[in-house]
Amino acid sequence: MAxxxxxxxxxxxxxxxxxxxxxxxxxxxxxxxxxxxxIAKELNYYPSAVxxxxxxxxTQTIGLFFGDHMNSGFDHPFFMDVISAVREExxxxxxxxxxxxxxHKERATYATLCRERGVDGVFLILTGGGKKxxxxxxxxxxxxxxxxxIDLPLEGERCTYVESNNFLGAKKAVLHLIELGHxxxxxxxxxxxxxxxxxxxxxxxxxxxxxxxxLNASYIEMAYFSEELAKEATKKILARNKDVTAFFAISDLxxxxxxxxxxxxxxxxxxxxxxxxxxxIKEASTFEPPLTTISQQKYAMGRAATNQLMKSIExxxxxxxxxxxxxxxxxxxxTDYIMR
Amino acid sequence: MAxxxxxxxxxxxxxxxxxxxxxxxxxxxxxxxxxxxxIAKELNYYPSAVxxxxxxxxTQTIGLFFGDHMNSGFDHPFFMDVISAVREExxxxxxxxxxxxxxHKERATYATLCRERGVDGVFLILTGGGKKxxxxxxxxxxxxxxxxxIDLPLEGERCTYVESNNFLGAKKAVLHLIELGHxxxxxxxxxxxxxxxxxxxxxxxxxxxxxxxxLNASYIEMAYFSEELAKEATKKILARNKDVTAFFAISDLxxxxxxxxxxxxxxxxxxxxxxxxxxxIKEASTFEPPLTTISQQKYAMGRAATNQLMKSIExxxxxxxxxxxxxxxxxxxxTDYIMR
DNA sequence: ATAAATAACAAAAACGTTTTTGAATTTAAA
DNA sequence: TTTAAATTCAAAAACGTTTTTGTTATTTAT
Numbered sequence: 001m002a003x004x005x006x007x008x009x010x011x012x013x014x015x016x017x018x019x020x021x022x023x024x025x026x027x028x029x030x031x032x033x034x035x036x037x038x039i040a041k042e043l044n045y046y047p048s049a050v051x052x053x054x055x056x057x058x059t060q061t062i063g064l065f066f067g068d069h070m071n072s073g074f075d076h077p078f079f080m081d082v083i084s085a086v087r088e089e090x091x092x093x094x095x096x097x098x099x100x101x102x103x104h105k106e107r108a109t110y111a112t113l114c115r116e117r118g119v120d121g122v123f124l125i126l127t128g129g130g131k132k133x134x135x136x137x138x139x140x141x142x143x144x145x146x147x148x149x150i151d152l153p154l155e156g157e158r159c160t161y162v163e164s165n166n167f168l169g170a171k172k173a174v175l176h177l178i179e180l181g182h183x184x185x186x187x188x189x190x191x192x193x194x195x196x197x198x199x200x201x202x203x204x205x206x207x208x209x210x211x212x213x214x215l216n217a218s219y220i221e222m223a224y225f226s227e228e229l230a231k232e233a234t235k236k237i238l239a240r241n242k243d244v245t246a247f248f249a250i251s252d253l254x255x256x257x258x259x260x261x262x263x264x265x266x267x268x269x270x271x272x273x274x275x276x277x278x279x280x281i282k283e284a285s286t287f288e289p290p291l292t293t294i295s296q297q298k299y300a301m302g303r304a305a306t307n308q309l310m311k312s313i314e315x316x317x318x319x320x321x322x323x324x325x326x327x328x329x330x331x332x333x334x335t336d337y338i339m340r
Numbered sequence: 341m342a343x344x345x346x347x348x349x350x351x352x353x354x355x356x357x358x359x360x361x362x363x364x365x366x367x368x369x370x371x372x373x374x375x376x377x378x379i380a381k382e383l384n385y386y387p388s389a390v391x392x393x394x395x396x397x398x399t400q401t402i403g404l405f406f407g408d409h410m411n412s413g414f415d416h417p418f419f420m421d422v423i424s425a426v427r428e429e430x431x432x433x434x435x436x437x438x439x440x441x442x443x444h445k446e447r448a449t450y451a452t453l454c455r456e457r458g459v460d461g462v463f464l465i466l467t468g469g470g471k472k473x474x475x476x477x478x479x480x481x482x483x484x485x486x487x488x489x490i491d492l493p494l495e496g497e498r499c500t501y502v503e504s505n506n507f508l509g510a511k512k513a514v515l516h517l518i519e520l521g522h523x524x525x526x527x528x529x530x531x532x533x534x535x536x537x538x539x540x541x542x543x544x545x546x547x548x549x550x551x552x553x554x555l556n557a558s559y560i561e562m563a564y565f566s567e568e569l570a571k572e573a574t575k576k577i578l579a580r581n582k583d584v585t586a587f588f589a590i591s592d593l594x595x596x597x598x599x600x601x602x603x604x605x606x607x608x609x610x611x612x613x614x615x616x617x618x619x620x621i622k623e624a625s626t627f628e629p630p631l632t633t634i635s636q637q638k639y640a641m642g643r644a645a646t647n648q649l650m651k652s653i654e655x656x657x658x659x660x661x662x663x664x665x666x667x668x669x670x671x672x673x674x675t676d677y678i679m680r
Numbered sequence: 681a682t683a684a685a686t687a688a689c690a691a692a693a694a695c696g697t698t699t700t701t702g703a704a705t706t707t708a709a710a
Numbered sequence: 711t712t713t714a715a716a717t718t719c720a721a722a723a724a725c726g727t728t729t730t731t732g733t734t735a736t737t738t739a740t
Contacts, residue, residue, distance in 0.1 A: 003725090003726055005726075016730095019729085020728090027688060028687095029687080053727090054697090054726080054728095055694065055726085056695085091441025096438055096457070098436055099438075101427055101431025112384070115341050116386045117390070118389065256626065282623075286628070288626070343696055355698095356698080367719080369717080390696080390697090391695070392696080393725090394698095394725045
């Protein structure tokens with residue numbers, strides 16, 4: 001690999017001149033610059049990003065953590081879409097993406113891993129949880145490392161997050177069911193701590209309350225975004241409440257599980273029971289029957305996240321702020337008027 | 341960020357001693373080592389991977405290129421699965437993943453980008469094509485950079501690839517149709533250059549030939565792995581050949597498009613026309629009707645690829661060799677006995 | 681013609697590590 | 711005792727850049 005020294009020798013100048021020539025400094029003679037560029041091409045020279053990173057303390061790299069928890073990672077279609085957007089946007093801004101994989105480093109934390117790698121900023125796509133993880137998030141908040149999380153309420157001088165309006169989204173979903181005549185509506189939630197889950201539960205509550213329907217705890221189950229647990233939850237609710245006519249699952253993947261479980265119980269969707277999901281992943285429209293759900297703007301989320309991160313990185317004084325994107329009810333075939 | 345110098349100062353030793361203490365060299369007094377480790381913890385020290393990378397010429401990072409062509413990238417479920425496997429396996433081996441995004445660097449090539457970033461090896465998940473790309477692949481082959489490609493026949497001293505047995509897979513698919521009584525079988529291909537596409541076409545040919553069925557060029561269309569083009573192709577074949585009773589699309593995504601197009605023409609699947617795909621992505625089983633297809637071992641592909649790459653990286657003398665994994669016919673609901 | 685300003689370059693320090701070489705001290709061997 | 715060997719550390723070079731400061735030669739202004 002040709003270095004700046006090789007060019008300097010061949011051109012008969014100093015390395016500093018080569019560097020400044022290639023970086024368009026003004027105090028270098030046009031002729032020498034041309035010659036240097038010529039030789040650089042000839043030697044197929046490309047600057048070492050790692051050497052440059054060492055001295056500049058900028059690597060043009062942004063880190064990416066994800067998938068601590070189940071069902072949230074590369075294999076989850078929702079996060080996949082926002083990562084896809086992040087990749088495009090970050091690429092346009094001239095950054096590469098570093099995916100942290102090192103689970104084997106015991107004592108390492110998000111912040112130390114970032115510093116170790118010298119990333120300029122970092123995306124967090126995970127679902128928190130646990131004291132240890134939480135301490136790590138706090139450390140990251142205070143570290144000064146630009147950071148933006150997806151669906152995780154992280155706020156600090158250089159930290160923020162982007163999310164959908166989960167409250168309104170959930171409310172919209174439940175109101176849709178109520179308009180169809182449903183009053184006994186089950187809720188298949190995520191967990192108690194995730195903000196997404198929490199907000200959606202509140203949306204569920206609000207919709208019921210506004211409609212004068214009493215909240216019934218026996219209609220509510222947490223399934224931790226797991227398809228397996230969603231099946232269990234469905235069975236439990238079915239066993240407890242013979243009169244349930246609709247399910248609101250706060251992720252499409254869980255909604256699929258709910259539907260499968262209902263069908264195993266010889267219940268037809270939507271004739272016997274209506275089901276609505278959340279996310280609007282690609283499979284929602286090809287599923288049979290096509291899933292009624294709340295659509296999140298995945299690409300916009302990735303774009304907004306990248307935008308915030310870029311600004312944070314490039315302007316030390318920029319104070320990023322949380323961004324909440326609207327959702328949309330998309331009615332397909334799994335919800336219908338109540339029949340009984 | 342605490343550096344090795346800070347530790348040295350605080351411990352009253354030289355930086356070289358600190359480095360050797362932390363790296364378990366034997367010529368350092370146990371007491372001093374302990375003290376140094378103590379101070380390192382106290383200062384929350386983590387070594388700079390970039391500084392280390394500069395001197396060691398190893399970054400514990402592997403690069404990842406993908407998605408030059410349409411329908412092959414983060415958003416493609418098939419590649420997503422193998423990337424997911426790669427991530428896990430590489431993580432276990434202590435490597436992080438660097439996703440190259442820089443499309444804006446005009447003159448840069450795969451090889452120069454790798455050298456620039458100093459990655460220890462690189463995965464190629466893309467579908468070749470074009471003289472320029474091809475030159476880049478040759479440059480990479482000859483660069484000495486450990487490299488393994490997915491579905492792209494790249495061979496060199498330190499380069500190899502992993503693929504499924506596309507020939508046999510395709511043959512299996514078509515024989516399945518033939519066993520069901522079909523003789524007029526359409527082929528929706530990728531492109532002329534991709535090896536996957538080429539091999540699958542040959543499998544199609546072989547199955548027909550072995551069964552004594554003449555090849556009919558009017559049954560063959562290339563759709564470049566695009567859903568849009570697959571729809572066009574289906575229409576063309578339908579217009580040309582009234583007697584076609586089955587379609588073999590060489591990707592599930594294209595198979596979906598074929599089915600939708602058939603349905604738009606009031607043709608039922610599988611009653612009127614059978615359709616078989618290739619890949620067995622997750623959606624294949626939830627699609628309605630569930631898609632009969634040829635299953636690729638995605639996770640195994642990722643694991644094999646990583647395995648080859650790790651060996652190439654860690655042993656300069658290792659000569660990686662191509663790996664071909666078996667496929668499996670999974671019969672669902674889109675293929676049936678011929679009715680006419 | 682002289683001083684001041686400018687242009688064009690070089691030298692050297694810095695970034696944070698690893699590694700080689702060598703020096704000092706201690707221990708063991710003769 | 712004297713010499714050899716082993717132990718423990720320090721100094722310095724190296725990795726490939728960027729950037730600050732300084733130097734020389736050239737131009738401009740007076």
